Amino acid sequence: MAGSDVGLASQSMRVGFLRLLALLLAVALASTAILVGSAEYFARDQAKRQMVETARALSRVLDGDFARHEAMLRALAQSPSVAAHDWDAVDAQARAVLRNPDAWIVVGDRGGRQLVNTKLARGAILPAGKDPGWIWPILDRAQTHLCNLTHGLVERDIICVDVPIMEDGRAAYYMSVIMRPRALQPLFQRQRLPSDWYGSILDTKLALVWRSRDATKFVGHSAADEAKKALLASDEGVIAATSLDGVKTYAAYSRSPVSRWTFFIAAPREQLDSGIWSTLILAAIVVVLLMLVGGFVAYRWGQRASRGVEAVAHSAKALGAREPFVAPATRIAELDAIGVALAEADQHLRERDQALAALNTSLSQRVEEALAERERVLAQLHEAQKLETLGRLTGGVAHDFNNLLAPVMGALDLLQLRHGTDPKSGRLIAAALASTERAKTLVARLLAFARRQSLQPRPVDLGALVHGMSDLLQRSLGSTIEVQIESPKTPAVALVDPNQLELALLNLAINARDAMPEGGPLLFRVIDETEDFVRIEVIDGGEGMDDATLARAIEPFFTTKEQGRGTGLGLSMVDGLAAQSGGSFTLSSRIGAGTIATLRFPRAQLLEASPASAELIPDLTEPGRVLLVDDEEMVRRGSAELLEGLGYQTVQASSGAEALRKIAEGPAFDLLISDYLMPGMNGAVLIAEARRIMPKVPVVLVTGYAAPDLDLPGISILAKPFRQRDLSMSISEARNLAAGL
Template sequence: MARRIAAFDWQDTELGARSGWSGSLNANIQMLLGCPVPLVMLWGKAGTMIYNDAYSVFAGGRHPFLLGKPVEEGWPEVAAFNRHVVDTVLAGGVLSYRDKPLVLHRNGQPEDVWMDLHYSPVVDEAGVPAGVIAIVFETTERVLAEQARTEAEQALYLLNQNLEERVGLEVKARAAAEDRLRQVQKLEAVGGLTGGVAHDFNNVLQVISSNLQLLKLCVGDDARSQDRIKAANAAVARGAKLAQQLLAFARRQPLSPTVVSPARMAEAMSDLLRRAVPESIQLDVSIPDGAWNLYADVTQLESALLNLVINARDALRDAGAIRIEVANLVRTEDDPVNGGPDLPPGEYVRISVIDGGPGMTEDVKARAFEPFFSTKPEGHGTGLGLSMVFGFVKQSQGHIDLRTAVGKGTTVSLYFPRTHREDTPDDEGVVVSDMPRELTVLVVEDNADVRLSAIDMLAQLGHRVMSAKDGDAALAVLQQTEGIDLLFTDVVMPGTVRSSELARIAGGPPYNARVIFASGYTRDEIFHDGRLDEGVVLLSKPYSIEDLARTIRQVFAQRG
């Protein structure tokens, strides 16, 4: 925020017109920047806007276009209200509103909001009101919750008291909905936490992995040292798999969706699935002719299906039958059974894994998708299988339904929206163009240890390496240096220049550099609607020197 304020040209506004106000203005700006609650200062008759980070979050997509603008120009949809505020407070008044209803355009669309607002004057050095300080608390969520609660209470009051059975059904349905909501909120909270943990964990693994690989080159043919490095690398691989499972649950794994034919997928997986269960367990696969296609990451879908089969196998304890069923489903408003109450109407491909095992109690069912929860003995699994499936399905805009009862087995059904696109064989004919023996690579990474390890690995591959700690520094290097062939950048970094913007600049004229993103946690920079943005090449941490070399070759590939 300090950088944004520093970049503001005071001389272009009326703020710089009265030098006698400079001391008061600077003091008020420092107070405003240091406050953790949303604050905005409207300076002068025009109400020129200066605000802190918390207010920029409230402003949404309108930030940073508001900074330094008259308030009526910045928020034209509420111009009359803001003009009344500025005129009243500059005249010495104080205004306060509780749950004030407004319609704002923060992210391109009008939205109804409610806010607690407090306005008071800011005086200049002569003691004359020169601006307005506004404290902004958005109360939309609470107001909507209170409205919903009031409406529910009114509806309940209007029910006929003699219809006890109806009341009982309504209460039961509401309790079930609230229970589902609490469960989803709990999983969302844990998912956010696990995503952040996975990011930091992957950075640590990257430093360990890269140094182990470089150390392996140094020790030569020393068998004992090589064995120890191999064991350490195996531990890194297990840690990377654990982090991937956490990201899958958190719905932050990078997906590469394609059109999937269930019949072709089952055929390709048949040997793998049959090897996953002993001969004492019967495995049946039922896929009807004309099964619809779906759109998902086929690798993750296969992993999810394999996880469900393994869970069913463990539940059966080496005796019984597992059935995999694929079905086309049209869900309508009048169909409350298929898919459960949370499945919206539409056309779906349903993939079910059914076992005749002991089933689950209600307590176990309620926690089945929680990460690290398992009914297996200690040392037999991480408890991440079902949670990973849950995260992948939700990230793919799908739905998961668990039906189980003690003594009646378990059915886990995955619902994916139908796609009308046809599946096509993998593209062929990709050839690698001639690539310079030595590339000039700009490495951008805010973590110093990860940055140094990436530099060492690229140098080991024979490339000339430059580095920067954030997007701002990288942009300066890019503008001052000719001949940068490759931008190798982290996704999430500090600074005003975001990685996606840096990649856009570096990849366009006059630089025309190739771009590789590297990250252990993509967030929303290059990742939208459950999948990577088109054209993005992502190298997931931790990566090996072989992965790095292969990805560099990939971005310098062209179709023949």
């Protein structure tokens, strides 16, 4: 059965080639007959389309030419010489910008009097014409006017482009480019029409403006009736017409979209109609001869291909039977390639199996890597969430701790004032105050980590700040550390709290000293980084950190120092300062290669110092009645004691609502001191309501967090905990601010 199939396939290929040959001959003859019938129409249609495209292109070029003249005139009309009515200067400028011998520039007024005419020699008497009153409504609308073929004062046949010179919302003058019709001749020369073709340009009234052949003979003639009828029907097309010189033509036309002038491209009908039949018959004969030769060659190739296919089929059977395979030599590249492909098929299958096994192994490895990366990202996310939660918890604890410290510090301050003269009591009170100050500093660091510390940012020259700290740094770090400072020659100004920045730099310097037990250089480098940021780099040559330590270095309470030498809040405070200031803090380090700490801060403009920035003196004015508002009773009592020690009469309120009732009951208060964070009504709302009743009252807002962002003028912010002097200074500031309301 298989042998029968092979024999049938071999015989079908030979017969198939013969049938294909007969079919190709029949198709060739039929195609020639069809070509003879359709080629005349096709060739003529192609030529017409080419003529239409040429006419369309020339019409767009014509619009572009007019647009260039318009742009030149409008630019010249805006010159200062025109505004000053310096017509001699305008004449010189016009002659400079237009050097076409067939075009000139004219400037005239509404009475028809010419002021500039570059066609005439300078100083010549300019011709006076009638007032072209019909163009002024167009020019008054600041529009451009394109005139049709007309008669001029100097030349008989002209065309022109007019633009207005506007004064007080109307056209006071006109400025025109006036051209001879032959100025359009370069349009035809650039297009390079066939020698037997010619082009014509008609204005909107269908008068002949220019013709590429025998131009002057027909300028001003009206278009033929066939052209007028065609233009009434459409803006573009082809017509059979008789030219003005009596030649029968096919004429393609296209009306430009802007100027609405029309381009005609005409070719003699005889040129398009003659010679087609003889060419087509010759082509048909050539096609038939080629098909006969091709059929003979195809027949011979068919015999060879049939034998080659039989050989390949035999080899494929051997391959299917797993017998030794030898690729057949058929002398036909495609069949030889099939034989080689069959010979390599088994080897390729084995290689494919091996590649599939390797792919499975690689896929498993990639899946494991992807899972590991996912776990790493989730761990980072968890760490960030943990730090955020810890920050919130730390901020809350610090706020509560400030509330606890406030009465303690106030009470100790009062005790020192009353019993500080006693040596033993003075030492005990001083020691207790020192402890509360250390606790206050610790809380400030906690708030810095939680990004809730009270900052007073201002423009600071970082280079000057670091140079100003050089003595402090050298004394703090010891003689084994060599402090080096590099800064740009121009100020590198950043928006930051200078006191907190100094503390942060001192923390970094002490960490660097501890990392260099043998001493060495410590470099502070100030760099103008970008248009938006400046940075400070603190570079040491110490022991460096491994990746695990570096990853946790900024965590609060993490420290590698021995017990009692560090709180683990130094770098957390630095990071909190940078983040709260709108910048960033990064560490880079390697074991044995030292550490680079980088602080980035937003750029600012350096402001001159003003007298208002001078240190406030304590409050020395006559004390009065103070309304003290705080929901924490201990804090309120301690603050009242400090105020009474300053001589004030204190009225206490535990909430914003109670405070408003006491204000309404009277008499008036001389000072309002309120906590910010209170249940129900917070301090900001209370101050706004109180200011409606007492617009000029001085206000001190006390807070255990950072200074709140309030839209309330004339308020002194006092951070908890505070001493009596701090309270007095804040009251003085509040009174100074209230005086300016």
